[in-house]
Amino acid sequence: MKEIDKDLIKESIRNILIALGDDPNREGLKETPKRVAKMYAEVFEGMQYTNEEIAAMFNKCFEDVKTGDLVVVEHIPIFSYCEHHLALMYNMDVSVGYIPKDKVIGLSKIARIADMVAKRLQLQERIGMDIMHILKEVLETEDIIVVIRGEHACMTTRGIRKPGTVTKTSAISGAFGSNQALRQEFYSLL
Ligand SMILES: [Zn+2]
Structure with a gap:
């Protein structure tokens, strides 16, 4: 098993928000990197396992x-x-x-x-x-x-x-x- 790096996803999503020209500190986006990291860990759960596993x-x-x-x-x-x-x-x-x-x-x-x-x-x-x-x-x-x-x-x-x-x-x-x-x-x- 290879665990998903949620902290790195968080940081990366924050950078995407900045690249899009938005302000990651504004109210609506403040928790977005954290939420996306949590969602990715869920929807990409299978990335952690090989077919054999x-x-x-x-x-x-x-x-x-x-x-x-x-x-x-x-x-x-x-x-x-x-x-x-x-x-x-x-x-x-x-x-x-x-x-x-x-x-x-x-x-x-x-x-x-x-x-x-x-x-x-x-x-x-x-x-x-x-x-x-x-x-x-x-x-x-x-x-x-x-x-x-x-x-x-x-x-x-x-x-x-x-x-x-x-x-x-x-x-x-x-x-x-x-x-x-x-x-x-x-x-x-x-
Ligand atoms: Zn496609």
């Missing part, structure tokens, strides 16, 4: 489940921040499918893993890869699919300014890559 945190599984049938957990809501602009990625949801080998993971754990990897400076594509990587480790299976949809404030509120533009990405491995019928089954359940 997150896998170890949420590895509660139920063993001896001999199903072999598709498990789908859909529409887990997450927020994240794009690493290119530090802009919010919002209205995001994550859907995960996997084929259990000998165990299934507690359903809330998938949501916690998705949450934690989203709490980093991210790319939507990498959020999917990170979730897949962690689930492979926890579930000991290659047969995983992660589909994410989301809107990016750096596209909808600035730059090209196209509100409503939805980005969809998927991370696919194992049988979901080789077996088109299985992939179709997953998509039809969403």
Whole structure:
């Protein structure tokens, strides 16, 4: 674990306020650097952990489940921040499918893993890869699919300014890559 340096964030935000031409000592801004540091520590909590550490945190599984049938957990809501602009990625949801080998993971754990990897400076594509990587480790299976949809404030509120533009990405491995019928089954359940 690598702890977030809240004091350095505080100092840096204060400098940004000055760079913007504002007075960091005026009433409305006095506590802002402290508030932002606290908020960043919360929304970037996942920066403190590697994927391996997150896998170890949420590895509660139920063993001896001999199903072999598709498990789908859909529409887990997450927020994240794009690493290119530090802009919010919002209205995001994550859907995960996997084929259990000998165990299934507690359903809330998938949501916690998705949450934690989203709490980093991210790319939507990498959020999917990170979730897949962690689930492979926890579930000991290659047969995983992660589909994410989301809107990016750096596209909808600035730059090209196209509100409503939805980005969809998927991370696919194992049988979901080789077996088109299985992939179709997953998509039809969403
Ligand atoms: Zn961006």
